[in-house]
Amino acid sequence: MSQEGHFLDSAAGQMKSDVKEKKSRSRVGVIATGLLGGALVALYAVAAPFVAPALRKYCLPFVPATTAQVENVLRVLRARSGTLVDIGSGDGRIVIAAAKHGFQASGFELNPWLVWYSRYMAMREGVHHSTSFHISDLWKVSFAQYSNVVIFGVPQMMDQLELKLASELPGTAKVVACRFPFPTWVPEHSAGEGIDTVWVYDAKTFKTHLQHGMSRRTMRGAGPPQ
Numbered sequence: 126m127s128q129e130g131h132f133l134d135s136a137a138g139q140m141k142s143d144v145k146e147k148k149s150r151s152r153v154g155v156i157a158t159g160l161l162g163g164a165l166v167a168l169y170a171v172a173a174p175f176v177a178p179a180l181r182k183y184c185l186p187f188v189p190a191t192t193a194q195v196e197n198v199l200r201v202l203r204a205r206s207g208t209l210v211d212i213g214s215g216d217g218r219i220v221i222a223a224a225k226h227g228f229q230a231s232g233f234e235l236n237p238w239l240v241w242y243s244r245y246m247a248m249r250e251g252v253h254h255s256t257s258f259h260i261s262d263l264w265k266v267s268f269a270q271y272s273n274v275v276i277f278g279v280p281q282m283m284d285q286l287e288l289k290l291a292s293e294l295p296g297t298a299k300v301v302a303c304r305f306p307f308p309t310w311v312p313e314h315s316a317g318e319g320i321d322t323v324w325v326y327d328a329k330t331f332k333t334h335l336q337h338g339m340s341r342r343t344m345r346g347a348g349p350p351q
């Protein structure tokens with residue numbers, strides 16, 4: 126083959142390998158973009174439910190109860206039995222601890238990841254038959270069927286929650302508030318101190334107040350916040 130022929134062959138070969146390299150580089154680019162996009166979507170899917178509570182009317186973030194707090198809840202309910210609900214149940218620690226103490230315990234939680242984690246933990250701890258976890262907005266469900274109610278809320282929501290619980294719960298119910306007490310109800314007693322304090326309220330007492338119109342706030346209604 127002439128020198129010219131060699132030159133043309135090697136040029137063609139070079140062009141072919143250039144095209145191959147470009148193709149494989151663009152494939153790598155597509156895969157990298159796909160992976161990055163997928164990672165961002167996954168990150169958003171995980172993070173969004175944790176950020177969402179901050180954007181609501183009442184910002185109620187995920188702050189798990191301390192061990193002492195959980196112990197105080199169980200201590201003030203030691204003479205009780207039957208159904209229990211933790212409103213905004215987080216990672217399910219109160220529900221699971223209550224189930225271990227004989228309650229039929231439920232949790233209502235906005236964040237699906239926390240609900241799935243709670244179900245997994247209940248299974249691991251062997252209490253899945255006496256627990257249930259619901260992905261629900263606490264303002265859109267009724268707690269009428271529960272005789273023991275636990276809430277670790279924030280001060281801004283407690284007056285609205287007073288109205289909701291007073292209108293829904295049976296007179297035999299007890300309500301336990303963790304860390305932040307209810308603003309107008311008078312507690313029967315409390316346990317613990319500092320951030321681990323819990324207060325216990327008797328439904329007979331706060332429902333009587335509601336019926337007698339002792340709370341000026343009854344005029345505002347107990348519907349879900351906008």
Ligand SMILES: C[S@@+](CC[C@H](N)C(=O)[O-])C[C@H]1O[C@@H](n2cnc3c(N)ncnc32)[C@H](O)[C@@H]1O
Nearest residue numbers: 185187188189190213214215234235262263277
């Ligand atoms: C302070 S944490 C308490 C968690 C749990 N009760 C505990 O004591 O470990 C409040 C929880 O309420 C949930 N939450 C916030 N807004 C809610 C809503 N509208 N309905 C149901 N759960 C809500 C949050 O995602 C968070 O997990």
